[in-house]
Amino acid sequence: MIYLTLEKRLHFSPVTRISVSLIAIAVAILVGGIFLFAVGVNPFHAYGLVIEQIFMDYWGWQDLLVKIIPFLLTGIAVALAAQMKLWNIGAEGQLYLGAVAATWVALNWGNELSIWMMIPIMILSAMVSGACWAFIPGFLKAQFGVNEIITTLLLNYVAISWVDYLLYGPWRDPGSNNFPVTREFPDSAQLPAFGNTSIHFGLIIGLMVIFLVYFILEKTEVGFKVKVIGDNIYAAKYSGFNIKWITLAIVMISGALAGIAGMAEVAGVHYRLKQNFSINYGYTGIIVAWLGRNHPIAIIFTAFFLAVVFVSGELMQLEFSLPIAMIYLFEGIILFSVLGSEIFTEYKIKIKNVVT
Amino acid sequence: MQTSHNPHLVLELRGITKAFPGLIANDRVDFTLKQGEIHTILGENGAGKSTLMNMIAGLYPPDHGDIFIYGKKVHFTNPRQSINHGIGMVHQHFMLIRNHTVTENIILGTPQHFKLNFRRVNEEIRMLGEKYGLIVEPHKKIQELSVGEQQRVEILKVLYRGAKILILDEPTAVLTPQESEALYQIIANMIQKDHSIIFISHKMKEVMSLSDRITVLNRGKILATFIKNETDAQKLAKIMMGNEEGKELSVSSPAPNQRHEVVLQLEKICANDDRGYQILNEVDLEIRSGQIVGLAGVSGNGQAQLAEVLSGIRPMESGSYTYWGEKLNAPTVSDMIARGLGYIPEDRKRYGIAGSLSIAHNFLLRDHKNPKFYGQQFLDINKMNQYARVKMEEFDIRAASEKTQAGVLSGGNIQKTILARESSRELKFLIASQPIRGLDVHATAFIQKVILQAKSEGLAVLLITEDLDELFLMSDHIYVICGGKMVGNMPKEEANIEQIGLMMTGVTVS
Numbered sequence: 050m051i052y053l054t055l056e057k058r059l060h061f062s063p064v065t066r067i068s069v070s071l072i073a074i075a076v077a078i079l080v081g082g083i084f085l086f087a088v089g090v091n092p093f094h095a096y097g098l099v100i101e102q103i104f105m106d107y108w109g110w111q112d113l114l115v116k117i118i119p120f121l122l123t124g125i126a127v128a129l130a131a132q133m134k135l136w137n138i139g140a141e142g143q144l145y146l147g148a149v150a151a152t153w154v155a156l157n158w159g160n161e162l163s164i165w166m167m168i169p170i171m172i173l174s175a176m177v178s179g180a181c182w183a184f185i186p187g188f189l190k191a192q193f194g195v196n197e198i199i200t201t202l203l204l205n206y207v208a209i210s211w212v213d214y215l216l217y218g219p220w221r222d223p224g225s226n227n228f229p230v231t232r233e234f235p236d237s238a239q240l241p242a243f244g245n246t247s248i249h250f251g252l253i254i255g256l257m258v259i260f261l262v263y264f265i266l267e268k269t270e271v272g273f274k275v276k277v278i279g280d281n282i283y284a285a286k287y288s289g290f291n292i293k294w295i296t297l298a299i300v301m302i303s304g305a306l307a308g309i310a311g312m313a314e315v316a317g318v319h320y321r322l323k324q325n326f327s328i329n330y331g332y333t334g335i336i337v338a339w340l341g342r343n344h345p346i347a348i349i350f351t352a353f354f355l356a357v358v359f360v361s362g363e364l365m366q367l368e369f370s371l372p373i374a375m376i377y378l379f380e381g382i383i384l385f386s387v388l389g390s391e392i393f394t395e396y397k398i399k400i401k402n403v404v405t
Numbered sequence: 406m407q408t409s410h411n412p413h414l415v416l417e418l419r420g421i422t423k424a425f426p427g428l429i430a431n432d433r434v435d436f437t438l439k440q441g442e443i444h445t446i447l448g449e450n451g452a453g454k455s456t457l458m459n460m461i462a463g464l465y466p467p468d469h470g471d472i473f474i475y476g477k478k479v480h481f482t483n484p485r486q487s488i489n490h491g492i493g494m495v496h497q498h499f500m501l502i503r504n505h506t507v508t509e510n511i512i513l514g515t516p517q518h519f520k521l522n523f524r525r526v527n528e529e530i531r532m533l534g535e536k537y538g539l540i541v542e543p544h545k546k547i548q549e550l551s552v553g554e555q556q557r558v559e560i561l562k563v564l565y566r567g568a569k570i571l572i573l574d575e576p577t578a579v580l581t582p583q584e585s586e587a588l589y590q591i592i593a594n595m596i597q598k599d600h601s602i603i604f605i606s607h608k609m610k611e612v613m614s615l616s617d618r619i620t621v622l623n624r625g626k627i628l629a630t631f632i633k634n635e636t637d638a639q640k641l642a643k644i645m646m647g648n649e650e651g652k653e654l655s656v657s658s659p660a661p662n663q664r665h666e667v668v669l670q671l672e673k674i675c676a677n678d679d680r681g682y683q684i685l686n687e688v689d690l691e692i693r694s695g696q697i698v699g700l701a702g703v704s705g706n707g708q709a710q711l712a713e714v715l716s717g718i719r720p721m722e723s724g725s726y727t728y729w730g731e732k733l734n735a736p737t738v739s740d741m742i743a744r745g746l747g748y749i750p751e752d753r754k755r756y757g758i759a760g761s762l763s764i765a766h767n768f769l770l771r772d773h774k775n776p777k778f779y780g781q782q783f784l785d786i787n788k789m790n791q792y793a794r795v796k797m798e799e800f801d802i803r804a805a806s807e808k809t810q811a812g813v814l815s816g817g818n819i820q821k822t823i824l825a826r827e828s829s830r831e832l833k834f835l836i837a838s839q840p841i842r843g844l845d846v847h848a849t850a851f852i853q854k855v856i857l858q859a860k861s862e863g864l865a866v867l868l869i870t871e872d873l874d875e876l877f878l879m880s881d882h883i884y885v886i887c888g889g890k891m892v893g894n895m896p897k898e899e900a901n902i903e904q905i906g907l908m909m910t911g912v913t914v915s
Binding site for chain 1: 716717718737738739741742748750752755756757758759760761762766769770771773774783784786
């Protein structure tokens with residue numbers, strides 16, 4: 050009788066991890082192709098178009114490098130918390146709140162301060178705002194053990210409703226023909242771009258944040274504590290770590306990083322706060338972090354990959370008039386295949402032939 | 406080779422080989438069990454005893470080799486087939502559902518009528534229990550039973566399924582001396598009633614008194630099989646270690662250091678458990694420098710919580726805690742580490758290490774502020790690795806490298822890692838909770854030697870143990886805890902094992 054068994058791997062090599070992730074992506078592309086076929090699009094044509102119009106195209110690369118920015122930031126935000134086994138599903142809401150704070154600064158002080166003052170203040174206010182929003186689930190988790198998955202998720206809806214209120218109410222631009230958008234930011238509140246491109250300064254901020262988080266995790270006492278708490282909370286107690294404080298701090302920092310993502314979008318892309326300016330960037334951060342197994346450096350690559358997915362999706366929308374749901378569908382397939390492949394990082398398949 | 410039709414053989418294994426990735430757990434093992442025999446398997450941790458038993462119990466099939474039961478070749482692909490052939494395994498860790506009754510646990514998975522007749526089943530179980538001296542109340546819930554009673558339920562479970570061949574995997578590891586005595590009686594009853602037993606144990610004394618034959622397993626291979634009367638404990642221990650001289654095996658406790666200053670003094674300490682119920686009830690304790698105080702007690706009587714209070718993990722509700730003459734008020738873990746307290750936790754895998762981090766990282770636990778791990782101001786991975794390599798050499802911690810995940814180490818190597826870490830700081834007081842539980846002879850001797858050496862250099866030690874041999878070997882002074890109260894204390898010279906055993910179970914000794 051021949052049957053398949055799973056055998057535990059004795060060595061966990063990064064090569065295995067990376068190749069398993071790559072295979073998961075390949076499977077997702079394959080399954081995505083089937084779905085494309087199902088809605089009447091030739092997948093070879095579609096994927097060919099992606100290569101031609103995105104990877105072999107100046108504007109395509111520009112789009113990718115703009116799109117990667119929110120993913121870098123929300124991805125690292127989710128990954129940092131996940132290092133401690135805290136699931137921040139609330140990056141979306143924290144991102145919105147970060148954008149709100151940056152917008153308030155831009156609209157109120159923009160005409161009085163120079164860009165050298167404005168940008169740092171906007172970043173700082175977005176961080177404080179995102180951190181304060183994350184304080185709620187962070188405090189509830191640290192003090193009462195309330196499940197952060199639920200609180201962070203539910204607070205997203207509150208945050209988005211808040212923004213809707215502002216846009217339909219006090220912050221609506223009188224000259225917008227009743228569109229729910231704010232006034233445009235003054236020049237001093239707009240993130241500068243590189244040369245003539247639309248790639249804005251947020252790219253540098255995102256990469257800097259990632260390397261900073263990497264450094265903190267690997268090289269500092271607090272980073273060590275975060276890793277121990279994430280691995281074994283009992284060992285952390287035995288070592289006398291202040292788990293409550295660190296939990297609260299990490300959730301708040303995670304919120305602050307997601308807040309920067311919101312600031313970068315409104316100040317670097319739209320130059321105003323508007324409805325649905327985030328196309329699930331916060332939720333996509335979860336996929337970015339997962340796909341990169343919460344490793345800061347890996348997140349640069351997975352954020353790029355998700356940027357490809359989004360830009361390709363926009364291309365499909367234009368070319369084949371497919372709905373945006375196609376992007377979400379594709380994201381779902383990726384997440385599904387990544388989670389499904391998780392087992393192969395720890396086990397390998399063996400074919401056994403047992404004579405009975 | 407013996408014939409497989411020998412009517413006296415109830416079980417025969419021939420050339421059993423089982424490999425796991427990177428490890429040959431059993432290598433061409435031959436083994437026989439005669440009718441009405443107690444055949445002991447002796448071996449260190451990782452010698453392959455459990456693998457062998459699991460194959461007999463049908464948990465997985467061997468790669469090569471044959472199993473014969475009553476001369477008939479069998480293939481087990483699942484445990485039920487093994488049970489149907491009359492094999493019953495009593496696991497070391499109980500497989501019971503705590504909030505179900507004894508009866509419910511016993512009949513679980515056995516064929517019953519659609520409408521359960523509990524009165525009849527209870528009666529059956531009571532009769533079965535009386536037959537073997539396994540007395541338990543069938544309608545009681547498991548959580549209401551003592552450890553010894555729970556074990557009786559486990560044995561009843563396999564007997565109810567009609568087991569004729571019983572495998573007892575370290576059955577006395579969790580029992581008090583009195584409960585162990587009762588178990589020996591039950592084993593004798595079962596042999597009288599024509600059962601045959603494979604007995605697994607580390608404890609040489611009971612092995613020598615119970616067994617008919619003894620097989621020594623080492624690194625997956627059978628080294629020898631003896632008839633009990635043809636061998637003795639020293640000889641077995643030597644063979645078990647792979648024919649090495651037993652020089653490291655025996656340790657003796659040097660006399661207590663004479664400059665005995667009081668290191669630790671507890672008066673009327675009270676503390677609660679995690680659910681808020683009182684678990685420590687006015688505990689008094691005194692430990693001096695250069696002294697090992699042994700704290701005896703059955704698990705769950707407050708020793709674990711006492712260690713947590715002393716090390717700053719658990720707050721005390723009332724009482725006074727004096728440490729080197731200073732009265733402490735709600736000390737934290739960091740305070741106690743700074744004051745030179747080392748702590749080897751009882752559950753070493755759960756508390757002692759962060760399993761998915763490297764061994765090198767694990768040396769930073771409870772020591773993460775130590776400048777020896779840092780460059781100018783940031784962690785220096787080279788220094789960390791370097792330090793870990795030195796310690797691994799010094800403490801004989803066996804692993805592929807210092808970058809190996811601590812969680813994949815064996816129990817002995819984990820314990821050595823913890824000991825290496827705790828003892829490498831400036832120690833003044835060491836709490837060692839069940840330091841040798843589940844360790845093999847080598848690791849045990851090593852760890853005891855390190856602790857005794859530290860004591861002779863003036864360290865004060867609190868040794869928490871259930872193992873009375875260890876207690877008497879190591880301690881200078883003995884305390885006994887029961888129900889969260891200190892029920893007795895005496896110098897070792899005035900103590901005797903029976904008396905301590907009785908006190909542990911709450912019998913007052915005048």
